[in-house]
Amino acid sequence: MHYFGQDKSKWLLLTPGFHKVFSQKRFSQLNRYIFFCDPQSLNENDRNRYKLAKVKPFLEHLHAACKDNFNCGKNITINEAMIPYKGKLSIKQRMLGKPVRWRIKLFPLCDSETAYVSRFEVYLRKARDNEDTSAIGKGGAVVARLTNDFHHKGHCLFVDYWYSSLALRIFLKSRGIYVCGRTRSNPRGYPAELKTFEAPAQKRGTSSLGVYQGMVAFVWKDSKPVHFLSTAHYPDEVATVQRQQKERCSGQYFVKEVESHKIVVDYNANMGAVDTNDQMTTVRKSRKQLRWFKFLEISAYDS
16 A cells, blocks of 8 residues: 555545655655664674664564464464565575575464464574573574463464474473474484385375374375474374375376374464465565565564
8 A cells, every 4th residue: 555645546545644744755764764772872792792782672562562462372383484685784694596585584483373473583693602502402492482481371383394303392391382393304312113214115195103202203105204293192193184196097186085193184284374474474575675674563464
């Protein structure tokens, strides 16, 4: 919507109050020179210790608003979110082979049902290297910080294989948070019989299951083997999923029921909240901006 538009043929989208207060040129000028703190009040130590020191008040206010205005349901998810940006910024990343090569990385915690961003953290590259993350890893430390307010409330967290450590699941389980998600085939402590799962010789729907320290380890052959670890499911929760299969003779596709586990069903149903948030904010994030922190506000798809 063009807030300063005056074309009467587009009367449904007009907001006449804006251009009566000040012009669009004046608004752009004020927006360009906006500051969230007094630059003179920041010493060199503050800038070196915390890379987001200049926008810290804004981030704290935004984070508090996201946190206080909504109570997440039982199922929550954490994943990565990418914000396009090509300006000069020490925390941006370059990822070749991706649609967005230069971007800022966020770690949002979303409600699985509504895709509401309840908490988030900006990736600061090596700014947090001084903290001890040897037990659960750097990815686990992000999860521990974001879920600090969810202890012993019965929540179930869905994660991708980037947070695949068994130590993280044990850590969260001790704090009353169930975890379900994909994992790699070779994390430390993973059952040996599942590592040797012969995928090429198996048909779609073939699976193997094991229990390790109260966790269900499940490997399932889809188009390729997929490994899961869950502290929220029981071993005997059998389920089916729908997959498309091609007939050899006619070349047509038909839907087939494939035997699986409830882990797969719940993961597919609850893991896409961060991706949904990304899709709903793609148009605004693709616009050219002078200030990178504007993306943080429009990336919080909280309506």
